[in-house]
Amino acid sequence: MRTHILWAILALTLATASSWTVYFLFEPTYTYNRPAQPAFSISFDDKYVSEWHKHRGLFKKYQVRATFFLTMPHQLTPAEIQMLQELAADGHEIASHGFLHENSSKFIKEHGMAAYVAREITPAIQAMQSIGFTPSTFAYPYGARSLTSDRELTKYFHLLRGDSWKVAGKGIDEVDRIFYQYDGSRLVHGLGIDSNSGVTLQDLEAGFKRAAQNKEAILIYAHNISEDTTGYSLSPQTLEAVFQLAQKHKLTSFTFRELIL
Ligand SMILES: [Zn+2]
Structure with a gap:
């Protein structure tokens, strides 16, 4: 009987110790002090540098600051x-979108975590640092991620972005994970709004209204900015309409870093 009690105490002690270990693993090493407020965060992925740059004026006009998640930073031209x-x-x-745009889930399954970090993360950070940028946030290529990769990559970045998409029969104001609640979460999800995503301005407005009402930040992302919207792209006209909607609902524009720091 007494042995049973001792075992129970031992088990309880171990359980408590391991939950503390988990707590310390995920305890952020930075302070986030952004008060909750209605906001939106727009990001652009891949390497459409000249197209992003071409529309600088549009961002300025609406005082929008975006996050550009860059991939293959070693292949940039001086221009x-x-x-x-x-x-x-x-x-x-x-910010960073990996070195070679690898699918993290596939790569880690085939080669392991250490190989993934050595191929995709460390060289990306080094290549960006060599041209004057220190990335502190990261968007997963293809949105491919897992709890294990999140745990590893939070050693390198303050905030990680997975992805999300429009679901038939559901308003985007019902897609909880694209709303950030200023709770210091280190993983957020962006809603893809490229022309081929099926997300309309009406859809977006429902999401913007929720962000305004609940003092949340809605996270949206696209790729190219171009009149040719056959691929993963948003036209400048649509982008301007998105900015006008954000203005209408008084959403502050935050970069990813600004969401948490
Ligand atoms: Zn990408």
């Missing part, structure tokens, strides 16, 4: 580096 520096000087965030 593209200059454009990124100008975008950063405008207040935009230049």
Whole structure:
């Protein structure tokens, strides 16, 4: 009988110790002090540097600061580096979207975590640092992620972005995970709004209204900014309409870094 009690005490002690270990693993190493407020955060993925730069004026006109999640930073031309520096000087965030745009789930399954970090994360950070940018947030290529990769990558970045999409029969104001509640979460999800995403301005307005009412930040993202909207792209006209909607609902524009720092 007494042995049973001892075992129970031992088990309880171990359980408590392991939950503390988990707590310390996920305890943020930074302070986030952004008060809850209605906001939106728009980001652009991949490497459409000259197209992003071409529409600088549009961002300025609406005082929108975006986050550009850059991939293959070692392949930039000197002109593209200059454009990124100008975008950063405008207040935009230049962040990481990996070194070779690998699918993290596939790669880790085949080669393991250490190989993934060595191929996709460390070289991306180094290549960006060599041209003057220190990325502090990261968007997963293809939105492919797992709890294990989140745990590893939060050692390198303050905030990680997965993705989300429009679900038939559901308003985007019902997609909880694209709303950030200023709770210091280190993983957020962006809603893809490229022309081929099926997300309309009406859809977006429902989401913007929720952000305004609940003092949340809605996270949206696209890729290219171009008149040719056949691929993953948003036309400048649509982008301007999105900015006008944000203005109408008095949503502050935050970069990813600004959401938490
Ligand atoms: Zn991508």
